[in-house]
Amino acid sequence: MTLARTCPALFLAAPASGQGKTTLVAALARHHRNQGRRVRVFKTGPDFLDPMVLGRAAGTQAESLDLWMVGEADSRRKLYAAAGAADLILIEGAMGLFDGTPSGADLAQTFGVPVAVLIDAGGMGQTFGALALGLARYRSSLPFAGVIANRVAGARHAQMLAAGMPDGIPFLGALPRVEKATLPSRHLGLVQAGEIADLDGRLDAAAQVIADSALARLPDPVRFEPPAEVAVAPPPLLAGRRIAVARDAAFSFIYPENLDLLRAMGAELVEFSPLADTAVVADAIYLPGGYPELHLKRLEGNRAIKASIQGHANAGRPIYAECGGMLYLLESLLDRDGERGAMVGLLPGEGRLMPRLVGLGLESIALPGGEARGHSFHHSALKSPMTPTCTGRRRSDGQPGEPFYRLGPVRASYLHLYFPSAPEAVAALFGP
Template sequence: MSTTGSCPALMVAAPSSGQGKTLVTAALARRHRDAGRRVRVFKCGPDYLDPMVLERACGSPVHQLDLFMVGEAACRRLLHDAALDADLILVEGVMGLFDGTPSAADLANRFDLPVLAVIDGSAMAQTFGALVQGLATYRRGVNLAAVLANKVGSARHAAMLEESVPSGVQWLGAMPRNADIALPERHLGLMQAQEIGDLEDRLAKSAASLPDAATWLPPPVHFGGSDGPSTRLPALLRGTRVAIARDEAFGFIYPANLACLRSLGAELRFFSPLNDPALPECDAIWFPGGYPELHLAALSQNKRMISSVRDHHSADRPILAECGGMLYCLEEVVDSGGRRAELAGLLPGSATMRPRLTALGLQQADLPGGSIRGHTFHYSDASIELAPSWFATRPGGEQGEAIYRSGRLTATYAHFYFASGPQAVAEILGPG
């Protein structure tokens, strides 16, 4: 641990999604943790599912790093504070190393993070080296320090891949192809950590599968002082009891959002729209995103909960409903098999699940309480019989997701990063 904001740090990236970087990041975190090191892990970009697995691997909350959504100053503060408390910092990249604006490479460049490339070598030999060469030289200012091959078939296969790696990039070895350690997925990405019954066994096996060279400690990175804007927030939600939906259907919750609500003075009360008979005593509700489409029958059949939510809305009390939370507030949702379910009916309209992604990207919304940033990622289309009160915008200025206001209900497909606009959050959830 450091008293100066310096700590060994590594970004785990890949040439594309699906290469195994979450598995490798989790395996590294668990292996170092088992060796007695304090490991802090971050996730590049807006993501809820990978951090759930990474948190289980490292034993600490996993926060987002994103130059647009979180902001450079806040990212630096998070890294600096982690360096004071850790022996190693791991940052899992997003998509391919250079994909997106901002990309994982942008983050690595900004904070001088050395990069470990994880490459699926299952269907290649010497071309592996060409990929490494391309990643290492594509952009000046990005330090590709090491490479790890994933899903390798044999020792001979690993040797062929190693021989192809250009000089200047450290070969850390290979992980074998093994279905027993793969992380199960569904349409939005990995399954939620609590749904993977044998996750601990998979983490243990993946850590054991790492080659010994992969436990290499990268050199320390200095993250500077945390002398940016003050993180102390005014207690705009002091005394406000915020009920937060959290169960198998609603789980897309940034740890930073909970921290922001607490810093604003809110009292947090968690509940399950699936299983609880009614809301807890509360002044406001937050329905985050999740997988309501996988639990439509149970959500629809919990009539007492729906009645409790309707009473809260009728009493003109605040509700924030994001993505899957917005679906719960509609009159009807149709799942991918054509099955219909009647839900809370706070918003007039319906949504239908689609086989392909219907929206993806960063968002910024200028709301009555101020500007707030976030992202969108969904597989449904909603038809809402209400004019949007606002539209978010994309980083390039294009129109983004619609934002609806019905009474004190604020509903949108966008997922907000609360710390980017605490005043906006306070206006949405506060007494008004």
């Protein structure tokens, strides 16, 4: 009989985006890691950038949790495995606590993980308590640990906030604004961890703030039940296949679970850089999303790798491209300033960065081999004569979502797929 496991755990949420959740979770992870504890961190919902920072802070790979995209069963398996290997589990929510379907609150309640809500208290007094009361009482069945005040001006401000708290709602602490611990951001979210030269210094500064606060103690243990079913190994549909994965500053939006699945299905993975390499040799190519618009001139100027990718496609070998990877395969790409760069040219048309968000949300798509789940998040628009072979379906309202294109051996879409949601469909994307 498989027994339940217990491990201290906390779900960190907020009333909205931009409250400082990632900095707080990273600070907690780094603080407890500095104390010699094994920390496992998770991010709810679709995200690539926050997990890079969280993983760096904890010293272990951050993973995704989501009741729909990842699924309840696999999310339970991840948490159960973490409870057996860690001294602390931290989960960062997405957007606001009750935003989305399913929401972070749904996930926390499903697994019984207490919720601590971080509230930006800048410019706020007793209204902080009213907001805390609403979040705590909005869903009575939610395990609510309390609230944390962020960006507090000083000791008097912290006292005012604590004094205005309603009875029965714990005030877990007040955190000051610490500029040297701030994480920089850009149009798709945080700057990638590998691009922040002083990231470890920032994380250590944030961890010191935690060490000097009431948040330094471990949260209470949480009981994690074993999965109801044993995970089934995926079929070896990619045995003997060599897949080249683009990974550099321009292409890095990859769920680690995607690569784990490809390996589990027998593929040999090799990395290459469209920015720096001159050739790619493989049975298939995976071009994930990223920031090609920030590297137009280097991508345009690397004619050798573009010719190698063209030769790969001309030989009939598959290329699977997501979002930024798809933009790279177009004839041209324009950045926000209207600067144009010539791209690979395997797909007709041009991409253009727009001043605001163009696509956002969870989606599924019916592909040969099964229905895959994933998400859309992009600031660019595509102008192309291509006709999609199929279209995603939005989770929020069931309406048509992102188009999916097939042109010869190229398969491309704005969708970022979570590969474990449909292993056989994924194998078909990279298969002969």
